[in-house]
Amino acid sequence: MASLTAAHTEPIDVDLPMCTAGGKDCFTGKLDLYPIPLDRDGNSRALTFDFGFVDSTSTGWQTNAGDPTDGASIPPELQWIVGGSFDKKFVPAAVIHDRYCDWRRAHRVYPWKATHRMFYQALLATGVKNAKARLMYYAVYTFGPRWTAEQMDIGHICRGNLTPLCQQFIEGSGGPRTDDPQPVEPEDPAELMKKYKLSEVEKGKFDVFRGAVYGDQGVQDDLKVAKTVLDATYSTPDSEQSTPDQQMDFIEHLSDTRHPAEAILLSEQAPVPSEPQQPRPVPK
Structure with missing residues (x-):
C-alpha cells in the first residue's frame, strides 16, 4: 500500500x-x-x-x-x-x-x-x-477545551470559588468577588481532577487543561x-x-x-x- x-x-x-x-x-x-x-x-x-x-x-x-x-x-x-x-x-x-x-x-x-x-x-x-x-x-x-491563562501553583490564589488548585480570592475589603459566575453547587475535587489534565512545567507549577466534553450526557x-x-x-x-x-x-x-x-x-x-x-x- x-x-x-x-x-x-x-x-x-x-x-x-x-x-x-x-x-x-x-x-x-x-x-x-x-x-x-x-x-x-x-x-x-x-x-x-x-x-x-x-x-x-x-x-x-x-x-x-x-x-x-x-x-x-x-x-x-x-x-x-x-x-x-x-x-x-x-x-x-x-x-x-x-x-x-x-x-x-x-x-x-x-x-x-x-x-x-x-x-x-x-x-x-x-x-x-x-x-x-x-x-x-x-x-x-x-x-470545547479550556485552559488556564498562565501557569498555576497548587494552592494558588485565583478568582472565584474554591477548587483543588485554587484558594478563594479575597478583595482588600475582606470579601469574596461576586462578579464572576459561581457554581450552583460546590465543586467536588475528585470530579474536577477527572476533567483536568495537569502538566508540571517546573517544580510546583502546572498548566491546567480541560479537554472538550462534547460527548458528556445532556450535551x-x-x-x-x-x-x-x-x-x-x-x-x-x-x-x-x-x-x-x-x-x-x-x-x-x-x-x-x-x-x-x-x-x-x-x-x-x-x-x-x-x-x-x-x-x-x-x-x-
Missing part, C-alpha cells in the same frame, strides 16, 4: 477572503490536507501548506504545514450541527482552531476564550450562515435548547444587524448562565494584536 504523505493532497475547494496589506477577517496561505494514520487525538489529516487567519483585532493565527487536524471535532450524535467533520465550509476555521487548542504540542499561546472567538470569526469569514455559526460558537465555548439536549433561544433572539432583521462581538457577548452570557464557570478556567485576557505572520511560499 502506498504511504500516506503530502503527495496525496486533498484540496479544500472553498472560496475564502484572502488577506491583502492591513486586512482583517481574512486568510493567508493555501488550504490543502493530506491523510495521516489516525493518532490518539483522533487526527486523520494534516496541512500540506502553511495557512492562517487574521482576526478582527489584526491578530494573526498561523498554522504550519504538517499540523494535524480532526476537522470539526463534533461526535457523531452532534453531527446535526455541522454535518461531516471535514465539511469544506468548516475546515478553514477548524484547522486553525485545532492548532491553538493543542494540548500535547503546547500551542495554546492565547486564552481559551480568545481562541474560541477566533473560531467564530473565521466561520463567518468563510461564509457559514449566521445561525449555524452562532450555534457552533455556543457549542465550542460551552463544551445534545442542551444544544437543542440553545438553538431555540438563539433562533428566537435573532429572528428579526434588526437583531441580525448586531455586530459579531455583540453576538458573542450574548452567546457567552447564555452559556455562563446555563453552565456556571469553573473558576480556575476563567480567562478574560484578550490576545495582543500582532502583525500577521506571512506564510512560506507555496511550492509550485
